[in-house]
Amino acid sequence: MEESTDLQIQERKIRHLVILPLPFQGHINPMLQLATILHSKGFSITVIHTHSNSPNPSNFPNFNFEPIPDGLSDHQLWTEDPLTLVSILNDTCQAPFHDRLSRLLSDSRHGPVRCIITDELFHFTKAVADQLKLPRILLGTSSATCYATMSSLDFLQQNGLLSITDGQPDTLIPEIPPLRIKDIPDFSTTDPDTFERLGANALNAMMSALGYIMNTFDGLESTALKKVREDRYPIPLIAMGPLYKFSQGTSNSLLTQDYSCMAWLDKKAPQSVIYISFGSLASIDKTDLVEIAWGLVNSDQPFLWVVRPGSIRGHDWVKLPEGFEEKTRERGQIVKWSSQQEVLAHPSVGGFWTHNGWNSTLESICEGVPMLCSPYLWDQKVNARYVSHVWRVGIQLENGFERGEIEWAIRRLMVGTERDEMRERVGALKENAMCCIEKGGSSYESLESLIDLIMSF
Template identity: 40%
Template structure:
């Protein structure tokens, strides 16, 4: 079959009675949890076919247990190079809806006699075009929400937020509480100061439509973390189930293989040589960017803090530069105490005995991974759901605090000391450890997340 890369051995049909298809949105924070869910389902005896775009294409060699199928995405090269997430999502869906390519690929996959019959397709909520193509073929779709339950609850509330005057946001009202969605304030909603608000509104409306028209919703969270938010979604969305099956990275037997960036594993040997509970891990995710001045302030803030640190500095962190040049004298100032790498095996880093805190952009994967290891956070959100995640970290769970405003070296050094060595950081660390225990409970036999996976497998088996 054209476009299919067979990534398994022997008679797949004989080994597996049923098959699931998965189609992640092609950004790192969406790919990871979708492939983790695929791992979980495969571990329960289901064959897995991964559909993926040519944009940020996945490497089938890293997942020999799956079958991979490329799908034309229609994203113009210049737009793909820009990294502009919302325009890419809209362009991808528009191209897929204007073409029969997705329909034809799905039809070909379903007709493949060499594979077990497909029970359903798991998609990202941002792939409404794929849902429409699957529906036309009679293939049930389920949505994996790769963000928090609170974030999706906000998606659903967007029409209300407009009607009640919170949106579009006004500069004078950024700290106004959103009384319908406590503890959020206007500044915590799914917006940034530079957002094209109507474009954001369109993307979120389409994501909500995808979920409402699906057969069920799986959220990468756990019941004890977002009880009220999950209940709110269940009241508002009429689907067969809303399951909290996370943290998926703790359920997946595979910790590597879905990174779009090459991990520098030298950091693990470096961490092995550090004192227990001494290191601050710093990473702002796979998409955030900053200017050279901000990078310099962060560098000197880390240097002036006196704290051991491991800092992820992506080569494209400062757009338009030939690699993110660190300020002159920085290497000398932190010699023996700090390590800078282009990308890290983050789950392993956060679980390491030497790491005691995380300075993060608060994407949901990073937030959930930090909670899972009982680590408190310094929060520096950039866009999308990161402001909302930060608000929950600080005001609901009490496991960190926000570093507001532009990065400034003295403010940074004080924040690091507060997190790593002062009472406020110790209180946050204690609360993070309590949440870590709740993560463990959710993953035990009879725990909420394992029961959610059981229900999901039962539902798939009934299709």
């Protein structure tokens, strides 16, 4: 037994991986899910992470965690837009990442590093990997459809085939249906040059990567994956989602989760509750909060509503309209944060009002829950349009937050024939996702290909 253990330790030493997640919830989650999957396949994992938004090591006792300084203040984390933060991190993290990785390479306790796996937006890792002569694989955290859309837009604009004007937001883009001008990914930033600079650097760093992992599956995005494979050639594209289904039980919430809502859900009828959460970054105005509240009141549907501290612009916390609690006491529950995967998997949840971040969209599809879509920024607009008009498993709120439209949309989502049809379609996608991760499925085979790729270095 002792000899076998020694052999296992030696095997893990030659299967040592270093991962570096971007410190946002939507990027940390899939990276740690991927690490959990690879650890289950015999790899030793070291997580190098920023001090800001650092993961909780106690959730992953089998991983080695190594923090690095990032130079960000709490004020910057709350006030800077995400793209500016990413740009700052690429400037401040290169030297400490190089130093920490160099020390790790000289530490015989962990063994040689087989390769590093980093978030695709950390373009500085190219220089570090080149200097230390380490293979580098990237993880993309958006939908394949979003990447394919961006590639198409670049081509159309460069060839004068696309004229984008502010006055025509509902105009369809013929070359990439069913997207409209207003569905184009929104990468707004306080610095107009930030996105172009970040995009150019990330693309340059991407083209030298030895592999590109995507959190999606063929049964959902086969057409988009084909286009991304053409665009990224000759980089091996590995579509092995949904990652969270491969790594059940993985949790790394940056906010404290309120599990009391699970007991509340237990008392509700099957598929009767609409779950509302706009993710870890989206924010709304106080007037939006009021319209959402009265839309929920007037819909007469049970609801579980996540109101994250700081999610109301200009306020740490906002009181709900007078009379709201009285009118919804028997059918409503409000929490500051929840365990979303567990909530969506609960049998009483019949709909999800979401910002359509890719993780949330995937989780809703994979739990068979139709969506009410209110995209906020980045790739969320593309995701929402595909949810409502391609996969047809949801409804998009097109005109912001207005109580009458909210009431009408919730009723469409939660009751009637349209709801039944959406449930049938999303159920088929859920089944397809489960088939993909089973032995012989496309994502299962992609995982095997990733392991073969890593072991070839």
